Amino acid sequence: MAATLLDKNERTLRRWCTDGVLAVACTDAQGRTMFDIDAILALCGELKAADDEMCELISAADQGNAEAQNDLGTILLKAGRQASALTLFKMAADQDYPDAMHFLYQCHQSGMGTESNDALAMMWLSKAAAHGHKIAHLQLTGVQELAEQALHNTKRLD
Numbered sequence: 001m002a003a004t005l006l007d008k009n010e011r012t013l014r015r016w017c018t019d020g021v022l023a024v025a026c027t028d029a030q031g032r033t034m035f036d037i038d039a040i041l042a043l044c045g046e047l048k049a050a051d052d053e054m055c056e057l058i059s060a061a062d063q064g065n066a067e068a069q070n071d072l073g074t075i076l077l078k079a080g081r082q083a084s085a086l087t088l089f090k091m092a093a094d095q096d097y098p099d100a101m102h103f104l105y106q107c108h109q110s111g112m113g114t115e116s117n118d119a120l121a122m123m124w125l126s127k128a129a130a131h132g133h134k135i136a137h138l139q140l141t142g143v144q145e146l147a148e149q150a151l152h153n154t155k156r157l158d
Contacts, residue, residue, distance in 0.1 A: 002035045005044055005076075007084045060069035066097035073103060081094065082113030093124070102136045109155035 003010055003142045013033075013059035016022040022043070035057050057075075060068035073088035086107050092100030101124050107113050109121035122143070 001058065002040050004084050004087050005040055005058070006082055061091075062076070064091075064095075066092040066095040066100065069095075070097055070100040070103070073100065077103070077112070081087075082107070086113035096131055098128045098131035098133035098136070101125075101131060102133050105136065 003013055008012070013022060013035075017024055022035060025034045025039075028034050037058060041054075044123060054075075057068050057072055061072045069088045069092040073085040073092065076082075076088065077085035086104070089100040089103045089107065093104055105121050105124035105128060108117045108124060110116065125136050125140055125143070129140045
């Protein structure tokens with residue numbers, strides 16, 4: 001989670017540990033390197049003024065809670081950390097969390113944190129709708145109606 005929050009790769013974090021920029025707090029039961037959350041947040045710029053609620057959200061996201069991953073993703077998205085947000089939305093979507101799927105639709109459709117890709121955008125919109133996201137369902141219905149209208153207009157031209 002530290003790499004995602006800092007928008008850095010694991011190698012950079014290891015180098016920071018070697019250089020004394022970041023200290024390892026412990027290793028968890030799964031063998032993952034754990035860092036002090038205050039030290040991570042101090043390096044995060046706009047996220048450094050975190051309260052207990054933010055720390056709990058980060059901890060829950062790190063433990064795999066899809067809702068927390070999605071919520072943290074929205075915070076990072078608002079803070080301009082699009083690539084990090086995209087990573088968290090993907091983690092939550094992989095657990096069938098429909099709000100995250102809808103955010104992935106928006107990211108791929110508009111190119112936030114990734115290249116614009118209409119095919120992936122439509123895939124995520126469809127998945128969100130299939131998992132019960134009401135707005136995604138309405139949007140998908142609208143897209144289908146436009147496609148049917150375009151097909152009808154094309155047939156009239158023939």
